[in-house]
Amino acid sequence: MKDEFTRLEDALQIVLNAVPVLGMEKVGLLESLGRVLADDIIAERDNPPWDNSAMDGFAVRYEDIKQAHSITTPTLLQVIEDVPAGKFPAKSVGKGEAIRIMTGAPIPDGADTVLKVEDTENTPTTVKVFKEESKGANIRPKGEDVQKGGCIIPKGKAIRPAEAGMLAILAKPFVCVYQRPRVAILSTGDELADLDERFSEEKIVNSNSYGIAADVQEAGGLPILLGIAKDHPDDLKAKIRQGLNADMLVLSGGVSMGDYDFTKPVFKELGGEMNFWKLAIRPGQPVAFGKIGKTLAFGLPGNPVSSMVTFEQLVRPAMLKMAGHQVLTRPVVQAIFQERFSKHPDRRHFLRGVLWMENGMLMVRTTGPQGSGILTSMVKANGLIDIPVEVEKLKPGDVVNVQVLGGGF
DSSP states (O other), X not given: OOOSOBOHHHHHHHHHHHOOOOOEEEEEGGGOTTOBBSSOEEOSSOBSSSOEESSSEEEEOHHHHTTOOOSSSOEEEEEEEEEOTTOOOSSOOOTTEEEEEOTTOBOOTTOOEEEEGGGEEEOSSEEXXXXXXXXXXXXXXXXXXXXXXXXXXXXXXBOOHHHHHHHHHTTOSEEEEEOOOXXXXXXXXXXXXXXXXXXXXXXXXXXXXXXXXXXXXXXXXXXXXXXXXXXXXXXXXHHHHHTTTSSEEEEESSOSGGGHHHHHHHHHXXXXXXXXEEBSEESOOEEEEEEETTEEEXXXXXXXXXXXXXXXXXXXXXXXXXXXXXXXXXXXXXEEEXXXXXXXXXXXXXXXXXXXXXXXXXXXXXXXXXXXXXXXXXXXXXXXXEEOTTOOEEOTTOEEEEEEOTTOO
16 A cells, blocks of 8 residues: 555546446336446337327328419318327228328328328318428328337436436336445544534534435435444444445545554454555545455545545545446536636645636636635535646636536536
8 A cells, every 4th residue: 555645546546446336126217217227228119109190180192182282272182080199090091081180199091191280271071281291291100219129228328317208118117227335424533423412512513424425325325324433443443344234435534644543553453455545636635445345445534525525536436336327427617717726736626616607608716715624615616626736826717627516507
């Protein structure tokens, strides 16, 4: 294990190389939203299953209406049947005949064109055609959307509302998806008190566990709250053991330089091996990652902003890969920076930012004070402004990369 600073790019690669993809499970259609398909979805029938009308009108033979040009010389056809949606026609269209048809109704035999009702003058038994329509107009052919035997939604695709609707069209009440990662969450520190405890003003509310749990849920995982471990090796060890049945363990606090000699032996005693301890980023320098048995273990900083930023950069991509996703990172956009900013060229910075559109251009500014304990900087943010290691100064008008957080802008 290296004691020097690890680049974020290298750390993410280390993490993703260690992440397994979970097994599959069968879930109901309405429970599948946001999940990733573990099997290809193959169509068992065409959609639409037969040629059908794209609008309300009249099913006719093109040969009968191709000479219809004006109000003064209309073509007169006999209406022999009415076909609503959900009913098959009982008759065929012959020479000089038409069938009144509703949107979605099957095209009757003999017809090859559908006239718009507004282009006609009709009675219950006749229809006058004033305008020629092209052959095959207003007919949705069999299999136009889906053809039987085709792979309609491939394995590895995340299910959105559009996919859910298609699964319903294909009559799939259940689908096989990858399992959701179970993430055990543990905060450390004698100074912490949980929400259900009576505590004095000297205590700090354990906000990290709930912020991380919300992050886990947003990323599609199942959070398991382990509570708070006191600043004692035995208590930390006992609480960590409770989380080793999960797919991941996320520890908040206890990995800063002052706690280094305390946390490292506990992981080692439990059979764990850490791959890195310090990242070249700000906020979020003290970050640990390794494995204890089969459980992936993350040690995030105790400051709430640092905890959320490092979760975004490392834990969230790991969770998404575990759940079968192929896109593991947030969308990144380029925006025009609106402030002045300077830093040392030693670490990559993630400024909390506000994105907005102005005159067709994306603009971004910081949320204000950027301290790692100022959680309101995350509350106000809809993006993280990614400042590379080598950049020392930014001025208004400079173009920057911004990771777009959930909710958009």
